[in-house]
Amino acid sequence: MKPKVIEISLLFIFFIFSLDLFGQDLRIVSISPSTTEIIFALGLGDFLVGVDSFSNYPPETEKIEKVGTFSQPNLEKIISLKPDIVFATGLEQNPTVARLKRAGLKVYTVDPANIKELFQNILEIGKITQREREARKLIFKMSKDLSKIERKIANIEFSQRPKVFLEIWYSPLITCGKNSYIDEMISLAGGINIAQNIKRKFSRISQELVIKESPEIIIISYMQNQERAREFVLSRYGWDSITAVKKNRVYADINPDLILRPGPRIIEGIKELYKRFYGENFD
Template structure:
């Protein structure tokens, strides 16, 4: 009888212990979830202070009074940056050429680099407009008169892109997301550099357009990508970033790799190889002519490091096997 009572008490005590453990576990789990949720909520709010004084690439000083919640992007590369740092839901207007990521295609269109629809932008009531280059003076004036903040950026290297992502992260209070994007970019860049490290430089020509023949000269994005990818740009001493290039000079310098991209042209590898005078160029003879995606290799946004890898794989395919 006593043993039976003792057993019942023991079972009751064990049940209470299990209940308390489960209860404590639930509380701990709930606390962990709350902490995790708080961490997510705070992950991109690590110190932005408004009003924030900002100076863009052209010396324009702008005061950002509060966290921008409605943004118009006037460049595909800027659009890609904004989406990359988690601001897709704040982008209310983009250009006709903003096609990446897929969600960007559904945003309101406000024209393009050459023809900006100012009325449409004002109608969208953005807190901030980000454009590539200085933009048109009249457009800038009208936007500012409407009380819209305008910032202008023109990154010209991978480092410039990284700095811009960091800057936009601060302006929009998405610092941590910006840092994560930058880390990913630097990892991809460093991977490519390590793969081509020590490889012999390969002579490369990049065709911007055929008639007249134009290329990417010193200081251009393509020039930097070719150099980082283990190539030698045969137009490295040309005058200007995008100069004309003589056919005679092309044949004389004899590139081993011929790169180009499609910009609405009816261009194929065969059409390039069949051009008069091209038959003696090494790149033509050795079937090393490549047509690349212009959106990846020339947009100064997060995917520019993908462009670097793409070019490196064409210049040094053996290094990636």
């Protein structure tokens, strides 16, 4: 058995043996918007005693105690809430996760590289919190919606699919590589990620490479202002030669949370991408 599989198995066994602590008084803290959305989708919103300040969906999160930002959670505040378990994500939150564990708290990290791993995370959260039935129902619904999307995209010839650049941040210029769930979203929506050969999940990319690839679609994932986004892109030297810019196919009108949060609304994000790629609603 591979070391990573053994590690995951031992971690899961640890949580299983801890389930006797999780009764009607279960206390949950989530320091990641994506895990907050998963917890609510499993019907566990009433057990949330703390969330990060970026957790803004569903609207019920507004009434929950805030425990700092996504990047800088307040450890003292989290500890004071006496959670049975803390849900977090990886990458930027890894140092926080380590500190929480050193403080004796149980922490479960959700950091899926693809949709299959997201489904696994949802199921594990369901098992940990005694909501396995709800988790399986959610996964079934999401899988069913995905199948519909895949059937529709299967009819589009690969040569007819648009080249896409999805901009996660502008300074430095950040995009998604082939090992990311966002790359998979682009593919499922019928697009071709121009950064699919970049091995890292999220990576810097040079403006020269974007210009060379000349994507037909540009998605700005951090800005919801269509006109401003186009002006922003046009201000970059050489970008006026890019197909997406010349054909006015620079989009900044998708709710970033549908793309940047690996959670239950990821299906909506794929449908929104499809709409920008092909100029029509999915349904």
